[in-house]
Each structure stands twice: as C-alpha cells, then as structure tokens.
Amino acid sequence: MSDPMLSASSPAEPGPSHRDLTAATTSAPAPVAAKVPTERTHHGDTFTDDYEWLRAKDNPDVLAHLRAENEYSQAVTAHQQPLRDAIFSEIKARTEETDLSVPSRKRGWWYFTRSAEGQQYTVQCRVPAATTGDDVADWTPPAIEPGQPIDGEEILLDGNAEAEGQPFFSLGGMAISEDGHLLAYAVDNAGDERFTLRVKDLRTGELLPDTVDNVFYGLAFSPDAERIYYTVVDDSWRPYQVKVHTLGTAASDDVVLYEEADPGMWTGFELSPDRTELLIQVGNSEYAETHSLDLTDAAARPRLLISREARLLHGMDPLTLRGTRHYLITHNHTPGGDAAPNNMVSLVPATELEREFSDQSWTTVLPHADDVKIEGTALTHTHLLVVLRRETTERVQILPLDGLGTAAQAEPVEPAFDEELYTAALAGADFESPVARLTYTSFLTPPRVYDYVLGTGELLLRKETPVHGYDASEYVAERDWATAADGVRIPVTIMRHRSVTADGTNPALVYGYGSYEMSMDPAFGIPRLSVLDRGVVFVIAHVRGGGELGRQWYDDGKKLRKKNTFTDFIAVTEHITRAGWAAPERIAAMGGSAGGLLMGAVANLAPQLYRAILAQVPFVDNLTSILDPDLPLSALEWEEWGNPIEDAAVYEYMKSYSPYQNIAAVPYPKIAAATSLNDTRVLYVEPAKWVQKLREVTTGTEPIVMKIEMDGGHGGASGRYEGWKDRAWDYAYVLDALEATARLSTASDVPTR
Known part of the structure; x- marks a missing residue:
C-alpha cells in the first residue's frame, strides 16, 4: 500500500x-x-x-x-x-510534449525514451555508442533532437502501439541481454499489477514464442542470454517466488529458485553491479535476509549470505576489491550488537559471511551518525556512491574504491547545489562508467540531469526539463x-x-x-x-x-x-x-x-x-x-x-x-x-x-x-x-x-x- x-x-x-x-x-x-x-x-x-x-x-x-x-x-x-x-x-x-530523456550508455548502446505530442506513452529507443578509448568523448551523450530520429536509431518498444485497443497499459520492467540482442519486458493491461512477460529479438523485431503470465516487477537476463529471472506473487499479492525461464521452453517448465513461506516477508532480487550475481533479498521493514545466485553457473542454486536470524535490516553490493570478493553492506546494527538505526556502511570479505554472524569481522567504511540517514549504495568499477539524507533532503556522496576500508580511504565528496530545499538523487551508474548520472530538482526547479565525472568531480549539466x-x-x-x-x-x-x-x-x-x-x-x-x-x-x-x-x-x-x-x-x-x-x-x-x-x-x-x-x-x-x-x-x-x-x-x-x-x-x-x-x-x-x-x-x-x-x-x-x-x-x-x-x-x- x-x-x-x-x-x-x-x-x-x-x-x-x-x-x-x-x-x-x-x-x-x-x-x-x-x-x-x-x-x-x-x-x-x-x-x-x-x-x-x-x-x-x-x-x-x-x-x-x-x-x-x-x-x-x-x-x-x-x-x-x-x-x-x-x-x-x-x-x-506548460509541458514539453515532444521530448526525450538524456541517453544512458550501457554496453555499446545509448538508451533513451521519446515522447510525442498527442501520444499517451513513451517510446523506448537506442542508438549505437562509439568506443574510442577517450572517456570524455565516449561517455558524452549524443545530441538527439526531440521528434527527429538519428542515424542508427532503433525503436525497442513503442508504448502507444502496445496500448492500442487495451483499457490499460503499464510496463512492469524491461531487461536487455548482455549482447544487446534480446529485450524482455512485462505488460499489465488491467491495472492489477500482474504482468505478462514477453521477449523480443531486437535483430529482427519479432517476438519470441516465450510468454509467461502473472509475473511481478523486475526482470534480469543471465549473462549468456539463455535464461530470464522474474518474481511471482501469491494469492495475497505478496511476491514470494523467484523463478527462472529458459528461452525456448514452456512457462510450465520454469524452475523455482527461491520460495518464501513467511507471509510477512517480501521477496525481490537485483543484479550485482558487475552482473555476475543475482542477489535475492527477503525482508520487511524490520529485518532482511539475502541469498546470492552465481549467474555464471547455470546449475548454481542460491546460497545464504545473511540470515534473517541476525535480525539485520540491510542491503548488499558485491565487489571485487584488491583481488578478493567482498560485500559492501548498508546495515542498522553490527554483528557485535551495536545499534546503528540510521545505518552505517561496512566492507566484508565474502569468506567472513561463512562464519557465525556474531563472530564475523566487518570493517567500517561509513560510521553511523545521528543526523544522517544512509539510504543505500551503488558501485562503479572505480567508485562507491552513497545515497543519504541530511537535514531532510536526499543527496549523494562519492568516494574512490582505491583504499576503501583502509587507513588510506578518501573522504567522501558531495556535489554542491545552491538551494536549501532540493533533491539530488542517483539516477544510475553503469559499472563500467567513468561518470555517475544524477537528477536534481526542487520545489521551484524543474528536473535537471547531471553527469558527475568521478575522476575529476566535474558536474556536467546534460538537461533541464523545459517548462513553457x-x-x-x-x-x-x-x-x-x-x-x-x-x-x-x-x-x-x-x-x-x-x-x-x-x-x-x-x-x-x-x-x-x-x-x-x-x-x-x-x-x-x-x-x-x-x-x-x-x-x-x-x-x-x-x-x-x-x-x-x-x-x-x-x-x-x-x-x-x-x-x-x-x-x-x-x-x-x-x-x-x-x-x-x-x-x-x-x-x-x-x-x-x-x-x-x-x-x-x-x-x-x-x-x-x-x-x-x-x-x-x-x-x-x-x-x-x-x-x-x-x-x-x-x-x-x-x-x-x-x-x-x-x-x-x-x-x-x-x-x-x-x-x-x-x-x-x-x-x-x-x-x-x-x-x-x-x-x-x-x-x-x-x-x-x-x-x-x-x-x-x-x-x-x-x-x-x-x-x-x-x-x-x-x-x-x-x-x-x-x-x-x-x-x-x-x-x-x-x-x-x-x-x-x-x-x-x-x-x-x-x-x-
């Protein structure tokens, strides 16, 4: 609710x-x-x-x-x-009806949406991205004009065409395969948030025969694009299963990877930043449990990382640091029992999670503070991005991974803005990206899109939403x-x-x-x-x-x-x-x-x-x-x-x-x-x-x-x-x-x- x-x-x-x-x-x-x-x-x-x-x-x-x-x-x-x-x-x-989003780069493509005057829904598009080795040039979004297609532009999904003849239309998720060839998307035509999963071959524009009914929000491909992961709700509309569909097989053959029996727990998943793990999180507003699925192994099954028995409200980001697999954990108390109601961030080697929770050794990256609420983290291959709330407003801090969790750890840097009441939110940071995409808005300022250059701290304005x-x-x-x-x-x-x-x-x-x-x-x-x-x-x-x-x-x-x-x-x-x-x-x-x-x-x-x-x-x-x-x-x-x-x-x-x-x-x-x-x-x-x-x-x-x-x-x-x-x-x-x-x-x- x-x-x-x-x-x-x-x-x-x-x-x-x-x-x-x-x-x-x-x-x-x-x-x-x-x-x-x-x-x-x-x-x-x-x-x-x-x-x-x-x-x-x-x-x-x-x-x-x-x-x-x-x-x-x-x-x-x-x-x-x-x-x-x-x-x-x-x-x-007042609205710019024919408009487009700022393109975001992901694995060789620039992805963006278009809207057009008179059309109810957006159109999902992409164009090829160049890779020259020049980070500044390669990660500068292409200049795309509202209403004007450019060379190489592809339409992935036209919401207006999908909605035609339907009483209702909503997208419950989209995922692109690693090779960029397949699009998985989920559609609701009733408003009850029960979606139908479909798969489109972007090379031909044809839909594959694969269809799965009654899926919930969230989709992810396996790295080899042979499997799609999704969640399912029970009769009480509680997401309780994570399932995997193998392309080319019947939906009735889909495998349940995880099922949560507790009616008071919500189940979901997300990809690790490096896209090699599927993190399955089960939780409520008081505590959570996290399992990990190795996406590089088709036969792998989820393994428990942090049990609900620890009564730890937490989120996790896997990363390989100094040659060792670690987990960056945002959490509300320590294994030793020290309370951190506004959350703290710790770095934990993967091997530590194999020990009893109370015996684990965690290294503090960001300590608890009474006047700062840490909302969560994200990662690129070079930097840690922290979403936090101070003086009621959301903002983002950045610090390099080099030296993280050691005496050489750098101090966090926070992009500065002029207004007192504003929201600076993390809109995305692809793992390979040298920039972090931020959105900025206030009660008086229409949404702006910035790219924050991680290596230099430069803040590049990419767009301010026009308001006539x-x-x-x-x-x-x-x-x-x-x-x-x-x-x-x-x-x-x-x-x-x-x-x-x-x-x-x-x-x-x-x-x-x-x-x-x-x-x-x-x-x-x-x-x-x-x-x-x-x-x-x-x-x-x-x-x-x-x-x-x-x-x-x-x-x-x-x-x-x-x-x-x-x-x-x-x-x-x-x-x-x-x-x-x-x-x-x-x-x-x-x-x-x-x-x-x-x-x-x-x-x-x-x-x-x-x-x-x-x-x-x-x-x-x-x-x-x-x-x-x-x-x-x-x-x-x-x-x-x-x-x-x-x-x-x-x-x-x-x-x-x-x-x-x-x-x-x-x-x-x-x-x-x-x-x-x-x-x-x-x-x-x-x-x-x-x-x-x-x-x-x-x-x-x-x-x-x-x-x-x-x-x-x-x-x-x-x-x-x-x-x-x-x-x-x-x-x-x-x-x-x-x-x-x-x-x-x-x-x-x-x-x-």
Whole structure:
C-alpha cells in the first residue's frame, strides 16, 4: 500500500457563486447501499459491518452501485468541468510534449525514451555508442533532437502501439541481454499489477514464442542470454517466488529458485553491479535476509549470505576489491550488537559471511551518525556512491574504491547545489562508467540531469526539463516548523505565489503521507503551478511515520505510535493558521493510499479544521484489511501497523483510529474519495464502504462523493493525458471548495500551445 506522492489556455469564468453551485449540485440523490450486517469478532470484540458485501467485485449489484457512485460524483461536481478543462490546458501548455530523456550508455548502446505530442506513452529507443578509448568523448551523450530520429536509431518498444485497443497499459520492467540482442519486458493491461512477460529479438523485431503470465516487477537476463529471472506473487499479492525461464521452453517448465513461506516477508532480487550475481533479498521493514545466485553457473542454486536470524535490516553490493570478493553492506546494527538505526556502511570479505554472524569481522567504511540517514549504495568499477539524507533532503556522496576500508580511504565528496530545499538523487551508474548520472530538482526547479565525472568531480549539466511560460522567481518555497502536542518540531514546506503574503486570508491545501519511512522530498510539479497561480498556499506536512528526519522519525509514527502521524498533521494545520498563511475557514487536506488513511483519521479527529478533504485510493478500512491475511499485502503490513490478529493491544489501538470504524455523528466537511476498481494495494471496497458510512452518520449537509476508475489500478488510469485529467479533477475539486477558482491578477499568462 505504500507508494510515493503525486506530482495554458485562458482561465474559466468564475460563474455562479460557490454557495449557489453547492445548492444546485447536491439536489441529486446520493447512492444508498443496502445494509447487509456482517459480524467480525476478535479478542472478544464484535464489529458489525453493514457494507462488507460491497467487497464482492463480480456481483452485478456491486458494479451497479459503483456506477451509481460515479454518476453522483459527476452530478455533484459537474460545475467544476470548466475549471478542470482550464487546469488540464495549463498543464498541457506548460509541458514539453515532444521530448526525450538524456541517453544512458550501457554496453555499446545509448538508451533513451521519446515522447510525442498527442501520444499517451513513451517510446523506448537506442542508438549505437562509439568506443574510442577517450572517456570524455565516449561517455558524452549524443545530441538527439526531440521528434527527429538519428542515424542508427532503433525503436525497442513503442508504448502507444502496445496500448492500442487495451483499457490499460503499464510496463512492469524491461531487461536487455548482455549482447544487446534480446529485450524482455512485462505488460499489465488491467491495472492489477500482474504482468505478462514477453521477449523480443531486437535483430529482427519479432517476438519470441516465450510468454509467461502473472509475473511481478523486475526482470534480469543471465549473462549468456539463455535464461530470464522474474518474481511471482501469491494469492495475497505478496511476491514470494523467484523463478527462472529458459528461452525456448514452456512457462510450465520454469524452475523455482527461491520460495518464501513467511507471509510477512517480501521477496525481490537485483543484479550485482558487475552482473555476475543475482542477489535475492527477503525482508520487511524490520529485518532482511539475502541469498546470492552465481549467474555464471547455470546449475548454481542460491546460497545464504545473511540470515534473517541476525535480525539485520540491510542491503548488499558485491565487489571485487584488491583481488578478493567482498560485500559492501548498508546495515542498522553490527554483528557485535551495536545499534546503528540510521545505518552505517561496512566492507566484508565474502569468506567472513561463512562464519557465525556474531563472530564475523566487518570493517567500517561509513560510521553511523545521528543526523544522517544512509539510504543505500551503488558501485562503479572505480567508485562507491552513497545515497543519504541530511537535514531532510536526499543527496549523494562519492568516494574512490582505491583504499576503501583502509587507513588510506578518501573522504567522501558531495556535489554542491545552491538551494536549501532540493533533491539530488542517483539516477544510475553503469559499472563500467567513468561518470555517475544524477537528477536534481526542487520545489521551484524543474528536473535537471547531471553527469558527475568521478575522476575529476566535474558536474556536467546534460538537461533541464523545459517548462513553457514558467518563471521560478514568481514562486517561493520555504521551510517552516510546527510544534506537536508533545513538543516535537515538525518540518513544514510552504509553497506560494510570490504575491501571496501571510495576512490570514489565504486558501491553503495541506498534503501529507507519513508511512513506510517514505519522505516527501522536494520535487517540481507542473500541475501544482495551477494551484499556486490561484492564490492557494500549498503546504506539505512532513509528519512522523515518514523518513525525513531519519529512522526515529519513522519509528515514532508506526505501530503503537501511529497516532503521531495524525496529530502532527493537525498541528501543522493549526500552525499555518496561527502563522497567517491560511484563513481558518479556507483549508483543504489531501493525501493518498496510506496518506488516505491519514485523511480519514483527521476527518474524524478534527473535521472542523477543513473545508474539504480529498482522499486518493484511501486506506480507510485498515483494521479490516490487516485482520485478513488472505487479502492483498495484509500480512506484510504487520511490521508497519502491528499484528492485530495475535496482539489484543494492537487490535485495540488500531480500532481506536481506523477511519471507517470511528466515523462519528459530527458535521463532516466536503469529502471526495478517488479510487480504482482494479487496485490491488488498497481495494476499492475501503473507500466504497467509507463514503456510505460517512453519508449515513454525518450531521452536516456537505456532499460526500466517490470517483472510481473502472479500468485503473493504484495509480489511476494509464497514459499521461489521463493522468493530467486526474490531477485536474483533484485540484478543481479542492479549488472549488476553497473558492479559489480564479487565477491571480499577478500570475503570468500560461502560453497557448
């Protein structure tokens, strides 16, 4: 259920007043689902659920009810259509529709993607790369013009052709064989994140007869291109098997290399940087286990490197250093038991991993620090790249492998950037590459692509994403701090148009997530400009449960401390009114998935604070879901929320905040839930039940609606234009509720394209 946050023409006329529109649209009758009481008993407590029957996805009555919900949502929000159209046009006009990515070099080819105006999906391409021995020339991306093919260009996969005639299209992974001849790719045409694996011969353009259904994310070829490795999910949508398919054989003959029986463990794999090992990692948010498969030996079986018995949360990168195989390990405690909650990095000879864990000798490369969270590492043949978080922001440090783990080890170097709030992320570093590819963005800076020259430290700008009609000086993004009830300081991001001041009259939208140690990092968003241009203060509440301030920040917002996430969000809302950034009666809240649970919780705890609440694919019946280990992902959630099946205290705690079970007879604000029928992470039934109960119990008169995408998954409909329409719907809903539909007179005109 974890997932990351969301990311023109003349404006619509203001039209009738907000109050007139509300009165007109709420005359349509809201759908009323039949009550079919279902009892659930745990730890002596019985809960009666009148709407559990809506879970029967194939029941014609359920589908009819969902269609009626869409019709009601359309009726209630019909007056917002001109505003949606305006926002969509603004997004479209600001976006460089015919564009391409910066080419990345891998084994003799430059790989890149193209997008074209009018097309929903990208096209995967490549061109041959020259090898002259001059690193600077050989690793300088070729100059490729948007919309213009170049000599030798090949189309690997056209997403538009793949999506033709399909209700939905998503790629779950791509892999190129070492010799560059074969492409393996996985396609989802339903939105349920169960993919079909296909293989294309890039020399002929023909598909091989090999097809494997129901694969999960992630693909890898063996070095000899004779085998493809992939993962499989079980009935509860938990990835639990790693399998290998031998080309030219039937999928029914595929071999299971690893199977994980524990329902609370997630299984995945990745290639070692030198592409000779497949690292199979099994884990949850508390600890992990790693196995290694020798890809140079077709008969090899996985061997255990670090057991779950060590209770070590870790990641590993194999490397050959000074003629000996080692593993670079990012980990949260030492074999001796010393805690490192923000992680440290150690270098370990492969032979050490054959000993008892407590007896192993590890050499510290980067020590633990209370103010720095080490997120992970990557390797080239010459350098170690470290992804870390300091002062809430993600950045990258680099140090040479020469002398690593010895007294001669060099000090890490960090590329410097000018802004206070930014994200500098590692976008890739091919093992043979003399450069590391970095992406840089901030709330005000569109994404940039840099190549960092490992040998010299030179930072080469390769591209800045063009945004038509955008002037960064018109906007302000700054860090503020709110104070929680227990005295903890909560980071707050305030974004606004430069003409907006803290005069206590502004509309504001507060966004939050706060789960799974996911951080709401600085990132540029074109759709957000349409909100700022209408005078809305866009606020991000970096609440506990996220990862912005290290592991403790996450731990303080999970399990039996989960309520901190909700009260932090409320504290941020109250702070922005005291600071003058928002009028108390003009605040909306927005969050999705686990952030949708946050929306449901604050709606119950402080409905009076919000004019409207938008909950996207909301996890609002979390206790019901986690009590059923057969439902998608439920058992995996025990490490995030606790196990209410076995632990009565966890059950009582979750029951005390579960949004669906704590709806009260109070006047709720306007509420909209957006969901998808085929979502496998948060099932549509959760918001479907939630809105029914809200309508039944609320003492207010504000409309409560649900918009359901009948062909989409967790991210909504597929295709970039459909995604823009979704964002336009979301923001129009919020802006209408806040009476902020007109653009500021000080906002620059959006170009017409």
